[in-house]
Ligand code: FES
């Protein structure tokens with residue numbers, strides 16, 4: 001059975017690894033990118049999407065494809081609670097139901113649900129949507145890590161779009177070893193040993209990949225979390241000059257744009273409340289944020305320059321164990337999804 005989007009890549013294991021597994025939540029963009037009254041076109045996870053807010057400000061994610069003849073709804077007119085296609089005026093609401101076909105009143109399309117609509121929500125400054133393998137299946141509950149839920153944690157979102165396959169960022173995040181090399185000049189990753197042995201520790205939602213002989217010194221562990229959304233959590237120890245608060249925890253997620261580009265989200269969080277929160281927020285904006293962008297820039301340059309077929313000729317070693325495990329998990333899940341689709 002074909003995937004409902006009609007994108008043939010989504011019918012193969014390789015395509016699902018490049019464009020993202022189905023039956024997952026994905027972060028699409030920072031919430032501020034979708035302004036009221038605007039129609040935003042974004043490509044994500046192999047789908048061509050229209051994102052907009054209704055008059056109440058609620059965000060909606062739908063296919064950017066008019067059910068009449070496929071014109072881009074993102075080129076249409078925002079009418080508050082519906083969109084009018086600019087080609088022949090068809091009007092469609094936030095549930096994908098055709099409200100009116102002005103050229104042919106009473107047309108059979110009126111009242112029909114004719115546009116794929118993805119369950120969507122806004123959280124922690126970003127827009128998220130559920131991409132089910134089946135069009136109308138209920139989404140799984142949205143369960144972000146506690147750093148994005150618990151009010152005792154505070155954070156800043158950094159958003160990037162990089163010209164590299166999505167999986168390069170997953171690999172990068174599950175590869176703590178690169179901290180001591182690629183980021184060796186960074187203020188937080190210049191200390192500690194440069195050689196390490198790693199181990200994998202299972203958790204209820206994934207696994208932790210950690211150095212066996214060093215913790216709390218450098219980028220010493222990464223955690224893969226799959227709560228019907230892929231998350232990576234890691235922690236970077238902070239010098240005292242970074243102000244009050246507990247260890248600095250980064251919650252990340254990445255979303256394919258297409259087979260060679262992806263978006264990535266990094267929430268830099270700290271458990272800090274009251275006046276300490278104010279002082280941390282001030283310090284972060286004034287001093288720490290520019291340094292974080294420098295580190296991300298090093299990752300970007302490295303990933304974007306890597307050949308697109310990097311996976312086809314590698315020699316992995318001990319500190320790549322998490323990458324091996326992750327690829328096996330994602331590949332297994334992609335195969336499972338295609339088998340389940342066949343069986344329906
Ligand atoms: S293509 Fe949209 S109304 Fe005709």
Ligand SMILES: [Fe+2]
Nearest residue numbers: 178183295299
């Ligand atoms: Fe990095």
